[in-house]
Amino acid sequence: MRHIISILVENEAGALSRIAGLFSARGYNIESLTVAPTEDASMSRMTIVTSGSDDVVEQITKQLNKLIDVVKVVDLSEAEHIERELMLIKVRAGQKERDEMKRMADIFRGRIIDVSDNTYTIELTGDGRKLDAFIRALDHGTIIETVRTGTSGIGRGNRILRV
Amino acid sequence: MDRVKTSALSGAEIVVRCLQEEAVEYVFGYPGGAVLFIYDELFKQDKVKHVLVRHEQGAVHAADGYSRSSQKVGVALVTSGPGVTNAVTGIATAYMDSIPLVVLTGQVPTAAIGLDAFQECDTVGITRPIVKHNMLVKDVKELAVAIKKAFHIASTGRPGPVVVDIPKDVTAAVCEFDYPETVAMRSYNPVKKGHAGQIRKAVQLLSEAERPMIYTGGGVILSDSSALLRELVRFTGFPCTNTLMGLGAYPGTDKQFLGMLGMHGTYQANMAMQHCDVLLAIGARFDDRVIGNPAHFAQNPRKIIHIDIDPSSISKRVKVDVPIVGNIPDVLDDLLKLLGAGRVPDVSAWWKQIDEWRAKDCLRYDRSAKIIKPQFVLEKLYEVTKGDAFITSDVGQHQMWAAQFYKFDKPRRWINSGGLGTMGFGLPAAMGVQLANPGATVACVTGESSIMMCLQELSTCKQYRLPLKVVNLNNRYMGMVRQWQQFFHGNRYSESYMDALPDFVKLAEGYGHRGVLVEKPADVEPALRDAFARKNELVFLDFITDQTENVYPMIPGGKGITEMILSEEL
Numbered sequence: 001m002r003h004i005i006s007i008l009v010e011n012e013a014g015a016l017s018r019i020a021g022l023f024s025a026r027g028y029n030i031e032s033l034t035v036a037p038t039e040d041a042s043m044s045r046m047t048i049v050t051s052g053s054d055d056v057v058e059q060i061t062k063q064l065n066k067l068i069d070v071v072k073v074v075d076l077s078e079a080e081h082i083e084r085e086l087m088l089i090k091v092r093a094g095q096k097e098r099d100e101m102k103r104m105a106d107i108f109r110g111r112i113i114d115v116s117d118n119t120y121t122i123e124l125t126g127d128g129r130k131l132d133a134f135i136r137a138l139d140h141g142t143i144i145e146t147v148r149t150g151t152s153g154i155g156r157g158n159r160i161l162r163v
Numbered sequence: 164m165d166r167v168k169t170s171a172l173s174g175a176e177i178v179v180r181c182l183q184e185e186a187v188e189y190v191f192g193y194p195g196g197a198v199l200f201i202y203d204e205l206f207k208q209d210k211v212k213h214v215l216v217r218h219e220q221g222a223v224h225a226a227d228g229y230s231r232s233s234q235k236v237g238v239a240l241v242t243s244g245p246g247v248t249n250a251v252t253g254i255a256t257a258y259m260d261s262i263p264l265v266v267l268t269g270q271v272p273t274a275a276i277g278l279d280a281f282q283e284c285d286t287v288g289i290t291r292p293i294v295k296h297n298m299l300v301k302d303v304k305e306l307a308v309a310i311k312k313a314f315h316i317a318s319t320g321r322p323g324p325v326v327v328d329i330p331k332d333v334t335a336a337v338c339e340f341d342y343p344e345t346v347a348m349r350s351y352n353p354v355k356k357g358h359a360g361q362i363r364k365a366v367q368l369l370s371e372a373e374r375p376m377i378y379t380g381g382g383v384i385l386s387d388s389s390a391l392l393r394e395l396v397r398f399t400g401f402p403c404t405n406t407l408m409g410l411g412a413y414p415g416t417d418k419q420f421l422g423m424l425g426m427h428g429t430y431q432a433n434m435a436m437q438h439c440d441v442l443l444a445i446g447a448r449f450d451d452r453v454i455g456n457p458a459h460f461a462q463n464p465r466k467i468i469h470i471d472i473d474p475s476s477i478s479k480r481v482k483v484d485v486p487i488v489g490n491i492p493d494v495l496d497d498l499l500k501l502l503g504a505g506r507v508p509d510v511s512a513w514w515k516q517i518d519e520w521r522a523k524d525c526l527r528y529d530r531s532a533k534i535i536k537p538q539f540v541l542e543k544l545y546e547v548t549k550g551d552a553f554i555t556s557d558v559g560q561h562q563m564w565a566a567q568f569y570k571f572d573k574p575r576r577w578i579n580s581g582g583l584g585t586m587g588f589g590l591p592a593a594m595g596v597q598l599a600n601p602g603a604t605v606a607c608v609t610g611e612s613s614i615m616m617c618l619q620e621l622s623t624c625k626q627y628r629l630p631l632k633v634v635n636l637n638n639r640y641m642g643m644v645r646q647w648q649q650f651f652h653g654n655r656y657s658e659s660y661m662d663a664l665p666d667f668v669k670l671a672e673g674y675g676h677r678g679v680l681v682e683k684p685a686d687v688e689p690a691l692r693d694a695f696a697r698k699n700e701l702v703f704l705d706f707i708t709d710q711t712e713n714v715y716p717m718i719p720g721g722k723g724i725t726e727m728i729l730s731e732e733l
Contacts, residue, residue, distance in 0.1 A: 021291055066473065071349055071350040163349060
């Protein structure tokens with residue numbers, strides 16, 4: 001089962017390697033990992049997408065909580081939540097592909113953020129499946145480069161993760 | 164918050180002042196370039212005593228033994244690079260057994276970090292998976308708080324080693340010394356009280372049990388809950404077993420004690436674990452050497468109550484019905500109050516069954532042998548020391564025999580590397596034990612292979628006049644490896660035999676100690692009596708023991724807890 005784990009962690013040097021190290025040392029999967037400071041500069045928020053049985057995910061959250069730098073851990077996927085990922089994708093956009101590429105970007109509510117004679121760079125946000133769908137919808141030969149941030153998530157409504 | 168403030172001090176002075184504030188009695192260490200300023204400050208004072216080991220692994224094991232036998236935090240000090248890498252085995256040993264240590268490591272100057280400087284290594288990176296926490300202090304202003312945090316983290320919650328990495332320039336830099344009395348961390352607040360509802364559920368299960376079993380581990384010793392455990396076991400009349408790490412928490416000589424459980428546990432303890440209907444686990448973690456194959460263990464249904472300070476130890480290998488996260492003494496206190504108000508079930512039928520298992524006398528061995536049986540040495544050691552010694556051990560057959568045959572009636576008397584299984588632990592650990600307990604009888608039970616892994620510490624013993632007794636069970640084999648090869652590898656003793664062993668008597672004498680060779684069963688007891696009568700001398704007793712003796716019972720790796728191999732004698 002896929003789980004999205006949100007972590008508030010002290011903004012200390014090495015905090016990221018503690019968490020990444022825990023996953024590799026105990027053989028847990030990391031599908032994606034994103035991290036950046038929060039509005040409180042002393043803390044970072046991390047979103048890890050992982051997969052495993054309920055027992056494994058329970059161990060993951062317990063082991064994360066055990067790390068001294070970790071302030072709070074929540075399994076977002078346990079309840080209503082929103083997830084988003086950002087992708088930047090550079091595609092071939094010569095004379096003959098240009099119009100079709102623009103149309104595809106519009107359909108997926110992407111934005112073209114860089115243009116050259118023969119390329120477009122498209123910015124696309126959504127959950128991971130939407131980004132996958134966009135990639136599938138393109139003619140594979142037109143894709144030059146992709147970069148994805150990995151999933152970020154937040155609880156819906158009154159579900160809040162803060163200190 | 165009360166604060167100890169003084170005028171500006173150097174980082175090195177701050178380190179030493181922090182140790183003084185923490186009332187640290189001994190620092191076990193070895194100097195080197197990156198810690199020279201700290202050593203200079205140690206030289207200028209006499210509150211904190213330094214014990215100079217011969218190898219950094221010995222420093223950490225000694226600090227570990229000091230802590231295990233005293234309940235205090237052990238402190239080690241090593242230099243950067245090889246000082247740290249040598250200390251790694253000691254740190255990992257302490258981590259696996261949850262021993263509170265503060266390990267201060269020198270680091271190259273901050274400006275040189277990352278440049279492959281002389282004696283540089285990524286200490287925080289290397290030790291990260293084997294510490295409770297670690298930190299690199301890059302600013303002298305953060306040094307005192309870092310050390311305070313290190314002591315706080317090491318000794319609270321589930322204890323463990325904490326590494327503080329201090330670059331050389333930080334020890335030279337100057338700032339005002341401001342040692343906090345307490346430290347608050349929003350990300351670290353270990354629980355104390357257990358959940359009242361869960362404790363009620365546990366009491367309910369215990370009061371309805373027909374075949375109850377109490378199984379306790381190192382957590383009871385680390386949390387100093389032995390007295391409460393004894394009260395609980397006596398009040399309920401239930402049987403009790405201890406893990407290798409938990410021996411001494413419940414008196415080894417008591418009738419309600421079934422002996423150690425696990426891979427080399429007693430027949431009765433393992434059978435009772437499998438066939439009980441309510442299992443109360445306290446400060447133990449159901450590890451592979453204890454319950455064997457978890458699928459086999461799950462074949463017999465039973466309700467499991469698990470008390471532990473560390474939630475991640477609960478339902479890790481075995482699914483638990485009533486988890487109680489909390490500090491063991493707090494939880495046991497609450498549990499006892501509730502139990503006292505209720506009824507205690509009649510478990511006489513269960514005891515009848517247990518006594519039948521016990522009648523197998525699974526630790527029996529050939530007492531008429533013409534060669535020295537290792538078990539016999541341990542029995543005599545127990546007699547001669549009247550069961551009141553601190554026993555450290557190395558790792559292997561001798562460790563298991565010591566655990567089986569020395570009946571520990573008190574906690575913190577049995578000092579061994581249970582989790583990591585570190586050969587070489589016994590001798591340096593015994594040094595720490597002796598320093599923590601001056602005047603006490605301390606013996607290191609070892610084998611000829613283990614002892615050679617930290618043999619150099621015999622020199623430290625001489626320097627500090629530590630009158631340890633080394634009980635070397637010399638069977639000329641790595642006995643436990645040989646035993647596995649006999650059972651599971653067709654008697655092919657691949658590299659488990661050591662040719663060209665040293666003359667241990669001469670070796671001991673070379674280090675300035677007394678060495679004694681014992682080759683006949685009749686000489687065992689007199690040799691022990693003579694050695695333990697020498698209160699001011701380290702005596703190295705080299706017992707030439709049966710080469711083919713095996714440790715029984717034995718649960719083969721991956722097998723179920725009741726699938727024991729018993730001695731041919733049975």
